[in-house]
Amino acid sequence: xxxxxxxYQPAPVAIxxxxxxxxxxxxxxxxxxxxxxxxxxxxxxxxxxxxxCTEILFFGGLFMAYIVYRHASPEGWQEAxxxxxxxxxxxxxxxxxxSSLTMALAVRAAxxxxxxxxQVSWLLGTMVFGAAFLGIKAIEYYDKFKxxxxxxxxxxxxxxxxxxxxxxxxxxxAMTGLHALHMIIGLGIMTVIAIMAGRKTxxxxxxxxxxxxxxxxxxxxxxWIFLFPLLYLVGGHFKGA
Amino acid sequence: xxxxxxxxxxxxGVWLALVVGTILTYLAALVDLGALNNVVxxxxxxxxxxxxxxxxxxxxWSSRLTWVVAASGFFWLLIMFSLTLQDxxxxxxxxxxxxxxxxPFTGR
Numbered sequence: 001x002x003x004x005x006x007x008y009q010p011a012p013v014a015i016x017x018x019x020x021x022x023x024x025x026x027x028x029x030x031x032x033x034x035x036x037x038x039x040x041x042x043x044x045x046x047x048x049x050x051x052x053c054t055e056i057l058f059f060g061g062l063f064m065a066y067i068v069y070r071h072a073s074p075e076g077w078q079e080a081x082x083x084x085x086x087x088x089x090x091x092x093x094x095x096x097x098x099s100s101l102t103m104a105l106a107v108r109a110a111x112x113x114x115x116x117x118x119q120v121s122w123l124l125g126t127m128v129f130g131a132a133f134l135g136i137k138a139i140e141y142y143d144k145f146k147x148x149x150x151x152x153x154x155x156x157x158x159x160x161x162x163x164x165x166x167x168x169x170x171x172x173x174a175m176t177g178l179h180a181l182h183m184i185i186g187l188g189i190m191t192v193i194a195i196m197a198g199r200k201t202x203x204x205x206x207x208x209x210x211x212x213x214x215x216x217x218x219x220x221x222x223x224w225i226f227l228f229p230l231l232y233l234v235g236g237h238f239k240g241a
Numbered sequence: 242x243x244x245x246x247x248x249x250x251x252x253x254g255v256w257l258a259l260v261v262g263t264i265l266t267y268l269a270a271l272v273d274l275g276a277l278n279n280v281v282x283x284x285x286x287x288x289x290x291x292x293x294x295x296x297x298x299x300x301x302w303s304s305r306l307t308w309v310v311a312a313s314g315f316f317w318l319l320i321m322f323s324l325t326l327q328d329x330x331x332x333x334x335x336x337x338x339x340x341x342x343x344x345p346f347t348g349r
Contacts, residue, residue, distance in 0.1 A: 094260060101252060
């Protein structure tokens with residue numbers, strides 16, 4: 001209504017005031033309680049790190065149990081660990097490292113305003129590696145069920161240390177199970193982020209969801225970086241008793 | 242937005258270092274080094290984790306506040322480990338106290 005602007009100025013409506021002079025035109029993804037996109041990104045990243053601190057201690061409790069029970073029977077744990085499949089363990093470590101690289105490149109693609117197609121490709125690559133990890137984990141779990149190495153009434157151990165072995169496998173399933181659950185949740189998050197990326201949501205101005213999802217994904221990778229040697233490699237040079 | 246954009250080559254370099262670390266830790270585990278086996282595997286794992294945190298998770302370019310929060314998580318983890326071990330590792334040291342609830346398992 002250009003003519004009304006020239007002849008008649010309506011009073012500003014109280015519930016929807018005109019933008020004040022100190023607020024430049026805002027980004028559609030900027031929430032009203034933040035001053036700028038930078039501030040919003042900083043708050044989100046910091047919030048994610050606070051969550052990751054709780055995750056460190058969540059997994060930390062299991063690592064604490066690992067230290068105490070392994071200390072109680074070092075040889076028993078070596079024997080139990082030597083039955084894990086080191087080939088699949090090492091392969092899975094490499095698979096997760098590759099998924100972290102594709103995740104980092106997905107964040108970079110969003111940061112540098114690359115096409116939605118490029119962003120989605122890196123995210124899908126991350127999901128393929130993540131799914132491969134879970135597939136290999138399923139093969140390993142199946143093998144453990146087949147050989148009665150799952151703690152419980154059907155647990156069977158031919159070695160010298162059946163009770164420490166049962167303890168080891170209790171923690172093995174608790175730790176890798178919790179880790180696998182985090183991977184499954186991570187795949188769900190990646191699905192959402194990939195759909196958002198496909199809708200051209202992310203560019204150099206706004207990529208915080210990709211960045212924060214990346215923080216989660218890398219954290220889960222770090223947990224595995226410690227689980228791999230502590231579970232799979234402890235029995236690496238076990239000669240048998 | 243003013244996030245630091247690192248070159249692709251840096252990410253690939255970090256990835257290569259992580260792959261080399263994984264292969265090294267695997268090979269080192271096959272050799273019996275005694276107590277050193279644990280030291281080697283933990284040093285390699287901590288190095289790999291640090292690389293991921295600094296470069297993949299962009300902490301190297303994050304604010305000091307992010308540094309403090311990220312470090313505090315590991316600090317609290319160390320508090321939990323050290324205080325718990327102060328209990329478990331010293332049971333039975335003082336005359337009249339019960340010997341370890343957790344005793345070394347020596348055989349069948």
